[in-house]
Amino acid sequence: MKILGIETSCDETAAAVVELLPRTDGGADVRVHANVVSSQVALHEQYGGVVPALAAREHAANIGPVVERALAEAGHPHIDRIAVTRGPGLAPALLVGLTFARALSWKLEIPVVGVDHMDGHIHSNWLSEHFPAADIRFPALNLIVSGGHTDLVLMRDHGSYEIVGETLDDAIGEAFDKVARLLGLSYPGGPKISALARSGDPMRYQLPRPMLKSDTFNFSYSGLKTAVLYLIRDITNNARPLTDQEKADIAASFQEAAIDVVVQKAIRAATHHGIGTLLLSGGVSANALLRERLAAACQANGMICILPELRYTTDNAAMIAVAGYYSSPTPEQPAMDANLRLGQNTTA
Template identity: 50%
Template sequence: MSAVILALETSCDETSAAVVAGGRQVLSNIISSQVEVHRKFGGVVPEVASRKHLELLNQVVAEALGAAGLGFKDLDAVAVTYGPGLVGALLVGVSAAKAIAYGLDLPLVGVNHLEGHIYANFLVDPALDFPLLCLVVSGGHTDLVLVKGHGSFQVVGRTRDDAAGEAFDKAARTLGLGYPGGPLIDRLSRQGNPAAVNLPRAYLEEGSFDFSFSGLKSALINWLHRAGRLGGDVNKADLAASFQKAVVDVLVDKTLAAARENGVTTILLAGGVAANACLRAELARRAEEECRRVIIPPPVLCTDNAAMVACAAYYRFLRGAFAPLTLNAVPDLKLGEDRYEGSFVRKKTGPTS
């Protein structure tokens, strides 16, 4: 068995641990969600999330090792998400990973959370050819990333205000649907007419691959206010479907435009919003029309999970890109940068493939 990596993911409100061999064989991927804890607040409360990670992490790690049928002695490295994310939540995972690495004399691999989302696609197809274009869509991020090689990323487009997932959450709150908004909008939209309400699409200036969804959210609120003053009936399913279609249209249009501009034939989808059924179907359909291939991870690998972190860590492991035991949480970590302090000398020699 090639390099076996234990990975931890605690960047927001999922406590996850996974064991992955050779960067592709998922031996276990345990995810403990805090959705029910935060639902009553209408969103993630950072301090509550941090405390829940403290309560759950040891148990989740034990479950991951047990499900993989392995022990600590079988590991070749320990990986952890160290940013971006909620600083308190990140610190729980980083501290645990450093303790395990130190105690077992193993290499420590620090992974960018967004890099992890991108590498979820390599769990679907490890033989992807570069260059690749990845649309990363989540509650905190909406980025178009040109992936030129392992560890080589160029952000060609990003949101200028609300991320797509954030827009879905705000729309769901406006419609009184609850939290988390993305899955609720997705589910309700299947009963509605996406052409029922004419909502705007923000394409920004010509040639831009950036995104903007704050105006769309405002348009939805204004439409509801006008409907209330006029005494009209509000069909929430139609509104949800129309809002979702407005978001998906822009995401797909800009992704395909960026693929054409950069000569990319393979498109990746990543992040929590990548589980959205409308986005998955529309991107696949439109890309096929242009003879472009689309890779989309299963929903469990779209939301925050440690298997994607282990996959990303594997390629860092092969390059010897290890973090020192002074690794700290970096809540504003940018894709493609490493913020390590100190130095690290690898002590254990493990597999190289």
């Protein structure tokens, strides 16, 4: 089955053509024929974050050419199904992709299925060339770390999810972005913090590990961000700028604290639920230290660790196409739900 994936939930206009070849075990082998991502980062950078109305305007301008390019790169194949993100995300941005997908499905007379963006991130793990999809065993625990989410999701099968832990306030990616702003780095801050941290000392400043000792598998990242704010104030006394070395040491110390919590909690949750396979997904899964630490912790605890390939960590439509393969089209057209919660994609 060839699926056209479409993604416009935030600031990337993306389209992909993915072929799924069903296996006898109910799964499918995956081939990506095209994966086109048009990023709006340069536009939103000047505002320090994503501006929804501008994002929608850009999506509207780019969606046609991006889909056309994906179809051309794939050699204009017959498409069996369209998979489109219906939420969660920015409402005006989501509407552009959904409207386009619904119109195209009508024109081509093929079904369109609405996909949960987070279900897409989870399925970025099925796009790995190093770890064949056939080898991923259920139950698995997904650690989703992105701009809007920090979730621990118990996955019993494709589409069968239980959120066993989540953030009570800011998401980890949001914390990276906010701390970056405190250090004078531009949006999106995650990659810049991680680059700066390479020349920093992660032990120089002791930062809190919020919720690490709590009995739940929930997270909280707004306190860590505030701790960095107070740390900067204490260092500079609001009287001088930070030195480059101080900035690097703060970035490294923050990164260490942020990653420490998710890795320890993920292992603890997997142990508690008797799960031997851990999947990582979401934009922050591009972070090299997180990948290294999670892999090492899994190895030390006899668990299998699956990491998405870097090109599928941030928003893309290939992951949406794979998630769309495992969702069934319904007679109704998919509707937008900006606050869609994982496991509740029932009206898609």
